[in-house]
Amino acid sequence: MKSFEVQGLSVKIGEKEILTDLQASFPEGKLCAILGANGAGKSTLLKALLGWLKPTKGKVQLLGRPLSSYPRRERAQVLAYLDQTQTLPEDLTVEQLVGLGRPQTGVWLWGILPNPLSGTTPEDEEAVTWALHRTDTFRFKGRLVGELSGGEKQRVLLARALAAKPKVLLLDEPTNHMDIAYQADLIRLLKREVEKGLTVILVVHDLNLAALADHITLMHSGQVIQQGTPQDTLTPALLQETYGVQVDVVTHQGRQVVILRG
Numbered sequence: 001m002k003s004f005e006v007q008g009l010s011v012k013i014g015e016k017e018i019l020t021d022l023q024a025s026f027p028e029g030k031l032c033a034i035l036g037a038n039g040a041g042k043s044t045l046l047k048a049l050l051g052w053l054k055p056t057k058g059k060v061q062l063l064g065r066p067l068s069s070y071p072r073r074e075r076a077q078v079l080a081y082l083d084q085t086q087t088l089p090e091d092l093t094v095e096q097l098v099g100l101g102r103p104q105t106g107v108w109l110w111g112i113l114p115n116p117l118s119g120t121t122p123e124d125e126e127a128v129t130w131a132l133h134r135t136d137t138f139r140f141k142g143r144l145v146g147e148l149s150g151g152e153k154q155r156v157l158l159a160r161a162l163a164a165k166p167k168v169l170l171l172d173e174p175t176n177h178m179d180i181a182y183q184a185d186l187i188r189l190l191k192r193e194v195e196k197g198l199t200v201i202l203v204v205h206d207l208n209l210a211a212l213a214d215h216i217t218l219m220h221s222g223q224v225i226q227q228g229t230p231q232d233t234l235t236p237a238l239l240q241e242t243y244g245v246q247v248d249v250v251t252h253q254g255r256q257v258v259i260l261r262g
């Protein structure tokens with residue numbers, strides 16, 4: 001089955017059409033990367049997949065069912081989202097913040113942050129502990145969020161997203177501001193979850209990180225121009241179409257490596 005199947009999707013923000021008749025499908029249980037130049041519509045596509053932006057035309061199917069048929073709560077159980085713009089409540093402990101990932105405790109009602117300690121079930125506690133372990137953050141569960149480094153925060157945010165036990169995790173530029181070691185670490189953690197059945201769809205700018213994905217989507221001007229394996233998509237011709245730059249692509253240890261032409 002596909003995680004998402006998108007047919008003829010158009011999305012407007014205000015009067016401006018950002019996505020136009022977009023066709024795409026994303027396999028289930030794979031690490032999928034979305035690439036495209038600034039302004040191509042990558043974040044907008046993620047928000048449409050999350051159901052936050054309503055299409056003016058077209059259909060989005062999530063795990064074989066129309067996205068619009070999912071009640072909000074069920075959608076929050078199936079999909080998790082992680083981006084860079086979230087401001088974090090710095091005076092919570094890591095464990096409390098990860099607890100907010102649970103759909104029933106983490107919903108921000110009327111702009112009020114619910115008490116992270118109220119209404120917690122044993123199942124919530126088990127999921128939080130599991131997510132802390134999966135992201136190697138259990139050892140600092142008692143620390144305050146405000147005291148963490150950028151890379152540590154990133155892992156804690158991943159733990160919060162995983163605590164919901166989603167089937168599909170969408171990430172918007174999760175490797176921004178991360179050094180190469182943290183980037184590798186994040187991809188390793190994501191791959192580990194994918195091996196356990198999670199579908200991951202992430203927007204990235206680094207082509208050589210994208211080469212580690214199972215499946216790549218190339219976007220240009222609000223449309224998908226190609227989808228497929230790194231071998232099928234990371235080609236000089238398609239990257240020229242995507243970014244308008246000339247690159248060379250070499251294969252190193254079975255993986256595509258993209259080099260900008262000088």
Ligand SMILES: Nc1ncnc2c1ncn2[C@@H]1O[C@H](COP(=O)(O)OP(=O)(O)OP(=O)(O)O)[C@@H](O)[C@H]1O
Nearest residue numbers: 013014016018036037038039040041042043044045
């Ligand atoms: N709230 C908004 N109001 C008006 N225009 C918007 C809004 N959000 C996005 N856009 C426009 O939609 C287009 C696509 O934006 P989007 O953020 O989806 O691109 P992106 O591919 O994620 O870009 P980047 O790589 O720079 O993050 C851009 O031209 C952007 O200016």
